[in-house]
Amino acid sequence: MKTFIELAKNFYGVQIPFFKRKGFFNTVMEYLEKRYSIETAIGMAIEKLNLN
Numbered sequence: 001m002k003t004f005i006e007l008a009k010n011f012y013g014v015q016i017p018f019f020k021r022k023g024f025f026n027t028v029m030e031y032l033e034k035r036y037s038i039e040t041a042i043g044m045a046i047e048k049l050n051l052n
Contacts, residue, residue, distance in 0.1 A: 001021065001025045004024070004025060005024070007038065007042055008024075008042050011039060011042065011043075012042070012043065012046055014046055014051050023049060024045055024046075024051070027045040028041045028045045031044050031045060
């Protein structure tokens with residue numbers, strides 16, 4: 001989970017609030033199970049959770 005948060009911060013410049021981290025992690029995992037790349041999954045999770 002910490003890796004996904006670090007990647008979101010470094011690639012997209014987005015800080016994930018503490019109370020949304022579990023939802024962010026679950027959303028990223030959902031997209032990864034659908035066979036998206038890690039960068040795409042993180043970007044789509046940020047978009048879905050309106051963190052941009």
